[in-house]
Amino acid sequence: MNKIQVGIVGGAGFTGGELLRILIFHPMVNLVFVHSRSQANKAVSEVHTDLFGDTHLRFSEGLSDQIDLxxxxxxxxxxxxxxxxxPIGAQVKIIDLSQDFRLKASGEDFVYGLPELYRKEIQGAQHIANPGCFATAIQLALLPLAQQESLKNPIHISATTGSTGAGQRWSATTQHSWRANNLSVYKALEHQHLAEIQQSLRAVQAGFDQEISFIPQRGSFARGIFVVLNTKTELSEKELRKRYADYYKTHPFTHLSPTAIDLKQVVNTNKALIYLEKKGDDLVVIAAIDNLLKGASGQAVQNMNLLFGLDETAGLRLKPLAF
Structure with missing residues (x-):
């Protein structure tokens, strides 16, 4: 099989940098160009200094249509x-990592790129809207319940993200001195990812109309998302574990853990880990992902692999930081 000819637009930021780190070493990819308006003509390794010695690519001002993706x-x-x-040629497939086309009203010809929900549709798509980071973790925590129409009560979510979730542009709440030893809430009950979460749950559980209360938090760490959600259910813990295990048994990156999870298990990987606890009728679901990988660039490459008939895990068997 010929290598996939790939171009990247917006390669200087966090998600662009993570995408480069994966694709430079992907066995089936040839990077044709990396476009950046702010860093045009600079060496990629001058901006992403960790790639020094790994690539001679330079950021380009122009685009090439000699690409597949x-x-x-x-x-x-x-x-x-x-x-x-x-305008991009009709033969070129597109994977967009912004929120611009995630909702059906704004992206009718874009398939929502959550493989654990739309794998078959992704495989036949031309354009893909990569999910948001919070949205990915929260949906993976809820989909097995929605599939069995078991979301019958309000859902309360508290989720903490690292500073890279805010992007590379400077702001007062992203600088290290402010984040260190600190914790804060933002966009309480109105985060933009709520709309795509509700869209997916309604697609799986017809008539889903339960309230989702979502409290996002800024954490004192660079990368990762840790989600804790609570809802009520009459299902037993044993039945819940079976439903989650059955739902994810064919999905290589999402795993139900038998023991409590922590963030370092997923940082620097494309994995999503889920853990369940049940007390009476109260169900607690905990989920963890790396916001830059499973929550962005890693999932984008997973979608690329599906688009081009590759092993879904190609280029994505990454080592967690562990300590």
């Missing part, structure tokens, strides 16, 4: 503008 790693609201200004 284009990754868009632009800010929210910028991908749609970019595609309107730069």
């Amino acid at each position: 284009l990754f868009l790693c632009l800010g929210h609201g910028e991908s749609q503008v970019f595609l309107e200004a730069n």
Whole structure:
């Protein structure tokens, strides 16, 4: 099989950098260009210094149509503008990592790229909208319940993300001195990922109308998402574990853990880990992912593998940090 010819737009940020780290070593990829408006003509390793010695690529000002796939790693609201200004050939597949096309109303020809929900649709897609990071973790925590129409009560979620979740652009709440030994809440009950979470749950559980209370938090660490959600169910813990295990048995990156999980188990991997606890009618579901990998660039490469008929795990068997 010939290598996939790939271009990246927006390669200088966090998600672009993670995508480069995966694709440079992917056995079936040839990187044709990495576009960046802010870093044009600079060596990629001058911006992503950890890649020094691994690539001689330079950021480009222009685009090439001699590609099979284009990754868009632009800010929210910028991908749609970019595609309107730069028509892409019909033969080129697109994976967009922004939120611009995740909702059906805004991306009718984009397939929502959560493999644990839409694997078959992804395999036949031309355009893919990569899910949000919080949305990925929360949906993976809830999908096995929705599949059996078992989400019958309000859902309460507290989830903490690392500083890289805010992107590379500087702000007062992303600087290290502010984040260190600190914790804060933002966008309580109105986070933008709620809409795509509700969209997916309604697609699986017809008529889903339960309230989702979502409290996002900024954590004192660089990467990762740790989700703790609570809802009520009459299902036994044994039955719940079976449902989760059955749902994810064919999905190589999502695993139900028999013991309590922690964030370092998933950082620097494309894995999602889930753990369940039941007390009376109260169910607690804990989920953890790396926001830059399973929550962004790793999942984008997983979608690429499915698009081009590769092993879903190709280039994504990554080692967790562990300590």
